[in-house]
Amino acid sequence: MPENAANGWTSEQIIAMDKAYVMGTYGRAPVAFVRGEGMYLWTAEGERFLDMVSGGRAGCGLGHCHPKVTRAIQEQAETLAFVSNDYYCPTRAELARRLSERTHGYKVFFTNSGTEATEGALKLARKWSKKAKGPEAVEILTAYQSFHGRSYGAMSATGQAKFQEGFEPILPGFRYMRFLDRQTIVQKMPDETCAVMLETIQGESGVNPVTKEYIQDVRKLTEEKNILLIMDEVQCGFGRTGRFWCYEHFDIQPDIVTLAKSLGGGLSVGVVLARPDVAEAFGPGTHGSTFGGNPLGTAAALAAMNTLEEENLIQNAADMGDYFRRGLATLKRNGRPIQLTRGLGLMIGVQLTAPIAAQVAMRCLEMGLLIHNVGDSVLRILPAMVAKAEHIDEALGILDKSLAISNP
Numbered sequence: 001m002p003e004n005a006a007n008g009w010t011s012e013q014i015i016a017m018d019k020a021y022v023m024g025t026y027g028r029a030p031v032a033f034v035r036g037e038g039m040y041l042w043t044a045e046g047e048r049f050l051d052m053v054s055g056g057r058a059g060c061g062l063g064h065c066h067p068k069v070t071r072a073i074q075e076q077a078e079t080l081a082f083v084s085n086d087y088y089c090p091t092r093a094e095l096a097r098r099l100s101e102r103t104h105g106y107k108v109f110f111t112n113s114g115t116e117a118t119e120g121a122l123k124l125a126r127k128w129s130k131k132a133k134g135p136e137a138v139e140i141l142t143a144y145q146s147f148h149g150r151s152y153g154a155m156s157a158t159g160q161a162k163f164q165e166g167f168e169p170i171l172p173g174f175r176y177m178r179f180l181d182r183q184t185i186v187q188k189m190p191d192e193t194c195a196v197m198l199e200t201i202q203g204e205s206g207v208n209p210v211t212k213e214y215i216q217d218v219r220k221l222t223e224e225k226n227i228l229l230i231m232d233e234v235q236c237g238f239g240r241t242g243r244f245w246c247y248e249h250f251d252i253q254p255d256i257v258t259l260a261k262s263l264g265g266g267l268s269v270g271v272v273l274a275r276p277d278v279a280e281a282f283g284p285g286t287h288g289s290t291f292g293g294n295p296l297g298t299a300a301a302l303a304a305m306n307t308l309e310e311e312n313l314i315q316n317a318a319d320m321g322d323y324f325r326r327g328l329a330t331l332k333r334n335g336r337p338i339q340l341t342r343g344l345g346l347m348i349g350v351q352l353t354a355p356i357a358a359q360v361a362m363r364c365l366e367m368g369l370l371i372h373n374v375g376d377s378v379l380r381i382l383p384a385m386v387a388k389a390e391h392i393d394e395a396l397g398i399l400d401k402s403l404a405i406s407n408p
């Protein structure tokens with residue numbers, strides 16, 4: 001370990017200092033990490049953890065410190081770390097080109113996070129709609145149990161009261177519908193709706209994918225009424241589900257798509273991609289970000305895209321996702337309290353038969369495995385796309401033990 005990796009602090013000291021000085025918005029697990037490599041993280045004391053959540057919440061989809069991404073960051077940091085959007089720079093332009101090639105020539109707006117990508121998508125949709133459909137066409141329809149971020153726009157789009165409580169008034173112009181319910185979308189979508197925004201897989205509420213029938217219906221209805229379809233792929237995009245875009249599984253084409261998390265290869269990079277005629281609504285001065293699309297972040301993201309392709313990681317995500325599911329099915333057959341698994345590729349939700357998810361996740365942590373619990377009875381597994389069968393076997397072994405101990 002490099003000598004300064006923990007600045008000489010012990011885990012206990014790091015945690016105490018954090019608790020003393022950082023605002024208490026997070027319920028952190030009682031562990032501090034000072035180093036990461038591939039699928040593993042280490043504490044200051046050298047304790048090793050197998051990371052099955054990509055650094056937490058799918059933030060680091062190529063694993064920790066991927067050598068190709070690290071090299072690109074080092075080289076870019078030595079060359080040009082920052083110029084604002086007042087100037088051109090090659091990594092930004094090239095990343096935009098590469099992302100555009102992954103769509104039907106869509107145009108890119110760069111952000112620093114998923115939340116900002118949501119904001120950008122919402123603002124773009126309203127700007128387009130006012131011109132294309134009229135000043136009244138401002139309403140945005142999203143789903144209950146969705147998650148789109150924490151800023152006022154993104155929080156207002158998030159159809160879960162628990163994220164909004166205490167922050168009222170919520171922004172006007174948002175309406176929620178039951179996820180996967182065609183009937184409510186028909187009822188709640190008047191012609192003057194501006195956009196429908198959905199996660200292709202609802203991640204934060206327990207890994208719930210759209211169905212093909214539902215999303216194709218939504219696409220058809222939105223097309224008929226000239227309403228934009230925004231797919232939030234902040235978490236499920238960039239190959240994690242076995243396709244570059246998760247919506248490719250369902251044979252639809254959204255008008256706007258957002259992406260962040262895995263895109264930056266460990267740095268915070270987000271994007272909004274939009275159909276060129278929709279993107280035109282963002283003229284000079286309409287939207288912006290000082291750091292969005294900065295040279296360092298876009299160099300890291302370009303390296304992440306190259307790595308994804310060179311190492312065939314999208315196919316790996318599909319294969320390893322199947323492998324993981326087969327292992328979970330075996331645990332279920334062996335009597336572990338698993339009801340079913342959900343998701344696609346390496347975005348896996350495990351519905352337990354009892355409200356023991358927090359207990360199971362804590363047992364896993366004690367045994368050196370990082371997984372998330374969602375609510376009382378769902379485990380969420382989001383391994384990096386570099387995962388191999390041996391990592392999954394190790395995770396299944398620990399899960400098996402912790403589910404056995406926690407079995408009520």
Ligand SMILES: Cc1ncc(COP(=O)(O)O)c(C=O)c1O
Nearest residue numbers: 113114115147148149203234235
């Ligand atoms: C689907 C989705 N959208 C938006 C966000 C917000 O992204 P960020 O935390 O990078 O702001 C998240 C974060 O979990 C997410 O899962």
